């Protein structure tokens with residue numbers, strides 16, 4: 029049976045800015061669908077999807093979590109994702125295995141940075157999207173303002189399919205613009221919804237928004253548009269069908285609204301995504317160059333592992349999506365990414381707070397498996413031993429780096445094990461020994477990220493570390509081109525060593541990385557030694573020119589050299605390459621580059637002046653500010669070195685009422701007087717080591 033089961037599946041990711049109410053919406057959906065019997069809350073730490081101890085204590089999602097349930101004869105795999113940018117890896121991997129996304133939007137704040145960032149990603153993936161304007165019970169929440177903001181940011185195809193009845197604490201229900209029916213909600217129970225007449229004072233408004241909706245729906249097909257323009261009646265079924273087609277094709281983005289924590293209008297969101305978002309069958313084949321994965325049962329099984337959970341007790345759990353064929357319990361599969369065999373034991377369906385076992389997962393389905401030995405997120409499992417590469421989402425680089433030390437002597441091993449396990453779970457953690465200082469470095473996307481890692485090490489693995497102040501990941505580059513000559517010659521009795529090369533280096537635009545051009549003519553350096561020259565150069569670049577930081581963004585042209593028939597070796601040419609690079613780099617105007625962050629601060633209006641003043645004193649460049657309901661969002665670009673201990677300072681300035689996030693914008697040249705300090709600090713360290 030090719031497509032039948034895959035038609036009944038909905039893979040949906042809940043995404044959005046931090047704190048917009050995704051987890052609360054997930055909880056209400058599970059409750060409404062009957063998957064759980066009590067509506068938990070984030071504040072009480074009783075939701076299904078924020079079940080980790082640190083998710084409860086921090087009242088935020090840290091990992092993506094999967095809940096599967098049945099609704100209207102469909103199987104829904106719902107992925108609740110974290111909004112905090114530090115944990116964006118999980119939001120991105122959830123999107124990569126979903127066929128549709130629900131954007132949860134804070135009804136007070138409207139469009140936020142996180143909304144836009146994830147929207148871009150969903151566009152790249154061509155995902156069908158619905159929007160849910162949540163928190164309409166809050167003071168200063170405004171559905172219509174949020175809707176305008178969404179249209180402004182994401183275009184006119186963002187269109188309301190319902191509008192609220194009442195506002196702020198008086199919100200009572202919604203008007204359905206397709207049926208032109210009104211519904212009110214009482215209490216948070218499962219059958220809290222009843223139909224009421226459209227309130228008189230909202231009749232005009234409902235009509236106005238219905239027309240806007242119809243304008244958009246008619247655009248889905250030319251035939252429909254023609255009839256619409258001629259004033260012909262379009263039937264209810266036609267509207268529903270066109271809406272579905274528009275959503276699946278990414279032409280229409282319906283906006284619904286409600287209050288997650290009161291289970292208000294969540295039943296309608298649930299119906300909307302089961303009805304309107306496409307199934308894996310409808311989404312169709314995944315084309316990967318030559319390889320085409322079709323959601324059919326009569327194919328070799330191919331599944332993509334998108335998330336690994338490292339539980340110190342239950343062991344490793346992998347979440348996967350089956351792209352074709354059937355994943356069976358008690359079977360043998362190949363991990364084609366790692367060229368390893370794996371035995372699949374029990375298959376798991378996470379259902380609300382419980383776990384169920386499954387005998388198989390068909391094409392398009394999402395499930396979990398415990399106790400695989402080698403498999404990690406990003407791997408492909410297959411019933412056939414043939415490599416299939418499914419690209420992983422592109423993740424941000426860990427820029428917030430701290431030197432760390434185990435609190436107890438002799439705990440190095442324990443710390444390393446804990447970090448390796450956590451790294452399986454979160455690929456944006458970096459952990460290495462600094463070749464310059466010999467220190468252990470722990471790096472993540474932000475301070476919160478690193479704090480969460482340190483807490484998890486302690487709580488899950490009993491490994492305690494202390495962190496030294498974070499280190500700024502400076503880079504080095506060159507300003508102009510220069511030539512350099514490297515010659516390595518040793519004659520000591522027997523066979524000597526000889527390598528000789530001439531190179532020219534020139535700057536490349538920021539972000540271009542490294543290019544090596546082999547311009548050797550007439551075999552003055554034999555082909556076999558050229559990779560050795562490059563290797564010597566690359567190693568030298570990693571050690572830096574002025575202050576020991578990695579050198580980036582340059583092109584090296586190897587254009588001349590000589591060799592000796594007996595004495596030349598790869599070793600000798602590597603050394604020559606390294607010498608030539610040093611000689612050239614010193615003449616090429618080497619400079620230090622510092623990371624510049626885009627900082628977004630949200631504060632009550634009264635503090636805006638102080639916050640901007642403070643950011644200015646940190647060499648910040650204001651980008652603008654925007655009122656967002658009861659608070660103002662201030663944006664600025666600030667060098668990372670000035671933001672290393674911002675959290676306590678912001679708390680002091682705003683009496684704890686400010687919030688901020690930041691991410692890497694680019695690297696800029698470090699001003700000379702500051703560069704001198706960094707260079708001095710680096711030579712001090714060198715002196716200590718010598």
Ligand SMILES: Nc1nc2c(ncn2[C@@H]2O[C@H](COP(=O)(O)OP(=O)(O)OP(=O)(O)O)[C@@H](O)[C@H]2O)c(=O)[nH]1
Pocket residue numbers: 044045046047048049050051052053069070071087088089090109110111112132162163164165166286287288289290
């Ligand atoms: N008044 C009100 N509060 C809500 C609503 N939805 C969520 N909240 C509250 O807002 C806070 C954040 O909600 P969450 O559900 O954790 O938001 P989230 O989007 O999952 O947050 P992250 O996972 O950290 O991105 C919690 O305190 C919720 O109780 C709502 O509709 N109305």
Ligand SMILES: [Mg+2]
Pocket residue numbers: 050051052078088089108109110111
């Ligand atoms: Mg959450």
